[in-house]
Amino acid sequence: MTVPLLEVRNLRVEFPTRRGTLVALDDVSFSIAPGEVLGVVGESGAGKSMTGAAIIGLLEPPGRIAGGQILLNGRRIDNLPYSELRKLRGREIGAIFQDPLTTLNPLYTVGAQLIETMVTHLPLNPAQARAKAIEWLELVGIPAASQRIDSYPHEFSGGMRQRVVIALALCAEPKLIVADEPTTALDVSIQAQVISLLKSLARDKGTSMMLVTHDMGVIAETADRVAVMYAGRIVEIGAVRNVVQQASHPYSAGLMGSIPPVGRRLERLQQIDGSMPRLSSIPPGCAYNPRCPKVFDRCRVDRPELMPAKDGNLAACWLYAEQGVPRHA
Amino acid sequence: MFAFIISRLLQALPVMLTVALLSFAMFAYVGDPVAIMLGQDYTIAQRDQLVADLGLDQPFFVQFMKFVVNAAQGEFGLSYRLSRPVAQLIVERAPATLELALCAAILALAVGVPMGVYTGLYRNSWLSRFFLTFSLIGVSLPTFLIGILLILTFSVWLGWLPSFGRGDTVNIGGWSTGLLTWSGLKALILPSITLGLFQLTLIMRLVRAEMMEVLRTDYIKFARARGLTNRAVHFGHALKNTLVPVITITGLQLGAIIAFAIVTETVFQWPGMGLLFIQSVAVADIPVMSAYLLLIALMFVTINLIVDLLYYAVDPRLRIGRGKGAH
Numbered sequence: 001m002t003v004p005l006l007e008v009r010n011l012r013v014e015f016p017t018r019r020g021t022l023v024a025l026d027d028v029s030f031s032i033a034p035g036e037v038l039g040v041v042g043e044s045g046a047g048k049s050m051t052g053a054a055i056i057g058l059l060e061p062p063g064r065i066a067g068g069q070i071l072l073n074g075r076r077i078d079n080l081p082y083s084e085l086r087k088l089r090g091r092e093i094g095a096i097f098q099d100p101l102t103t104l105n106p107l108y109t110v111g112a113q114l115i116e117t118m119v120t121h122l123p124l125n126p127a128q129a130r131a132k133a134i135e136w137l138e139l140v141g142i143p144a145a146s147q148r149i150d151s152y153p154h155e156f157s158g159g160m161r162q163r164v165v166i167a168l169a170l171c172a173e174p175k176l177i178v179a180d181e182p183t184t185a186l187d188v189s190i191q192a193q194v195i196s197l198l199k200s201l202a203r204d205k206g207t208s209m210m211l212v213t214h215d216m217g218v219i220a221e222t223a224d225r226v227a228v229m230y231a232g233r234i235v236e237i238g239a240v241r242n243v244v245q246q247a248s249h250p251y252s253a254g255l256m257g258s259i260p261p262v263g264r265r266l267e268r269l270q271q272i273d274g275s276m277p278r279l280s281s282i283p284p285g286c287a288y289n290p291r292c293p294k295v296f297d298r299c300r301v302d303r304p305e306l307m308p309a310k311d312g313n314l315a316a317c318w319l320y321a322e323q324g325v326p327r328h329a
Numbered sequence: 330m331f332a333f334i335i336s337r338l339l340q341a342l343p344v345m346l347t348v349a350l351l352s353f354a355m356f357a358y359v360g361d362p363v364a365i366m367l368g369q370d371y372t373i374a375q376r377d378q379l380v381a382d383l384g385l386d387q388p389f390f391v392q393f394m395k396f397v398v399n400a401a402q403g404e405f406g407l408s409y410r411l412s413r414p415v416a417q418l419i420v421e422r423a424p425a426t427l428e429l430a431l432c433a434a435i436l437a438l439a440v441g442v443p444m445g446v447y448t449g450l451y452r453n454s455w456l457s458r459f460f461l462t463f464s465l466i467g468v469s470l471p472t473f474l475i476g477i478l479l480i481l482t483f484s485v486w487l488g489w490l491p492s493f494g495r496g497d498t499v500n501i502g503g504w505s506t507g508l509l510t511w512s513g514l515k516a517l518i519l520p521s522i523t524l525g526l527f528q529l530t531l532i533m534r535l536v537r538a539e540m541m542e543v544l545r546t547d548y549i550k551f552a553r554a555r556g557l558t559n560r561a562v563h564f565g566h567a568l569k570n571t572l573v574p575v576i577t578i579t580g581l582q583l584g585a586i587i588a589f590a591i592v593t594e595t596v597f598q599w600p601g602m603g604l605l606f607i608q609s610v611a612v613a614d615i616p617v618m619s620a621y622l623l624l625i626a627l628m629f630v631t632i633n634l635i636v637d638l639l640y641y642a643v644d645p646r647l648r649i650g651r652g653k654g655a656h
């Protein structure tokens with residue numbers, strides 16, 4: 001196995017509040033190999049964005065990393081001082097956010113934003129950076145890039161703005177992209193274009209990606225592996241084909257249940273009866289037990305860790321306890 | 330751009346006419362200028378002569394038109410109190426007020442904006458709390474009290490700064506400035522602080538609130554995610570986005586500074602337009618009062634125009650008609 005580009009070990013993120021400490025992420029472990037795309041799915045509030053924010057070091061206070069490690073190329077980055085981490089952001093890890101209408105600064109031209117990002121990280125003079133910026137705009141498919149470089153964000157449509165955001169995230173050539181629902185806010189008709197752009201750019205540059213999305217179709221088409229999150233934990237992780245077609249965890253199976261047969265555009269995640277518990281009231285044992293169709297006694301008492309399940313997937317579910325010893329990290 | 334300025338000027342016209350009507354009405358109906366000008370002893374013939382001279386026998390509308398035409402030419406007649414042309418009085422007094430207002434505004438901006446940025450960035454620091462407490466004092470103490478306290482401290486007890494007047498002034502092409510002499514500058518300090526303190530605290534609180542708001546936005550998060558330096562994020566991206574509201578308020582406040590210089594000028598016996606106005610009110614010197622009113626209105630209108638132009642410079646989204654076909 002290749003050395004992972006990113007490794008997250010037993011990550012725990014806490015939010016101290018007046019009514020006690022909320023654990024937003026608990027014992028989250030996964031890795032991303034160079035050039036690999038890891039899809040992350042799960043219901044709203046599962047902790048997907050939180051995981052991405054922890055990796056780029058932009059958890060919103062009072063949220064903080066309370067345990068575990070994040071390693072990039074084998075180097076710990078979760079405990080770096082702010083100024084060191086700043087140099088990694090954009091340069092080593094790029095980020096793409098959900099809503100392109102709000103992620104660009106309205107008062108600067110797209111060119112100025114590209115140029116300042118590149119000049120911050122790369123040994124370029126302003127003229128070189130400008131030429132590069134035009135190249136990037138062409139690369140992400142902005143027509144007449146050499147003219148549009150001096151346009152302001154409001155002069156672009158949503159889809160075009162997300163292309164600009166992609167250029168901004170990639171322009172300092174990071175090795176990892178954290179893309180948090182990059183197409184959710186876009187018009188359905190252009191979502192596929194933007195995703196395939198992202199996918200092909202990542203492939204060409206050999207960039208790894210953590211792709212958070214609600215769109216199982218996107219996962220099936222783009223990701224190499226998938227992590228399914230529930231209530232601040234990863235409940236299943238494995239190769240995309242195995243998880244989509246042969247989900248081990250009852251929660252993942254529920255999510256995938258509604259996916260239409262291959263060949264049709266895949267739809268949003270299926271609705272599962274009930275709702276995810278709030279962070280302040282996660283039940284004992286398996287967090288999914290109140291909603292699980294296969295629940296049994298042990299589920300209400302002990303919390304399952306990730307353990308080998310079907311087809312080499314790892315699942316946090318007691319159904320697989322007999323198949324092997326729980327994997328301890 | 331040019332069309333924009335023209336349209337704003339046209340919009341300003343009704344405002345100015347309304348103010349003109351008010352000050353004319355004051356002219357026509359408050360006090361009896363004839364009685365004031367004639368003094369105690371006069372004949373009916375003298376009186377009728379004067380009424381005819383002043384055009385007071387003509388219909389209201391004709392009189393108003395004449396007033397507007399004269400006002401547009403800076404012609405407001407004679408001051409009842411000083412028997413000198415009002416325009417001349419105002420031109421003499423304007424530099425004092427404008428210099429004072431300018432210093433106060435610069436003080437308010439130069440100190441208020443950095444304090445606002447600091448308190449917005451470091452919300453819980455000890456210094457931020459101190460600034461906020463201090464700003465409460467600035468907002469709640471009345472101007473005259475601040476002036477008196479400053480005089481008491483720096484003039485009476487410490488004896489560092491003068492308590493009244495402008496100090497020595499230098500006349501440059503009809504503009505008497507106190508900015509070029511040592512005593513003139515010293516004389517400016519206390520009145521500027523008095524006049525600018527409220528605005529300073531207002532601007533500080535505004536910048537702070539705006540900074541806090543802007544720092545929560547996605548584009549700031551994204552700027553951080555791109556690895557920009559704190560300096561670039563805070564002063565390039567965040568501060569610039571707070572400017573539009575800051576410009577609005579500062580513009581309005583500059584108008585207010587000039588208008589409310591009255592109190593400060595009275596406390597410091599500052600020989601500006603505000604003091605002139607107060608002295609005129611005391612004896613119902615209507616020509617001076619109406620000219621002052623019109624002038625203040627003109628300043629507000631001009632400042633509003635400048636504020637609009639600044640918006641235009643700061644925020645590209647307002648530059649309509651420039652777009653080369655979006656999408």
Ligand SMILES: Nc1ncnc2c1ncn2[C@@H]1O[C@H](COP(=O)(O)OP(=O)(O)OP(=O)(O)O)[C@@H](O)[C@H]1O
Binds near residue numbers: 015022042049051279
């Ligand atoms: N400031 C905060 N204080 C306390 N809890 C928070 C705070 N911010 C987020 N959370 C909680 O952390 C959990 C994880 O949120 P996160 O944004 O990662 O969800 P998500 O999986 O990205 O969901 P979505 O699909 O809606 O984006 C949620 O339960 C949320 O309520």
Ligand code: SF4
Binds near residue numbers: 250290292293299319
């Ligand atoms: S551990 Fe039990 S409750 Fe949890 S998913 Fe597995 S079977 Fe369901």
Ligand SMILES: [Mg+2]
Binds near residue numbers: 048049050180
């Ligand atoms: Mg999210």
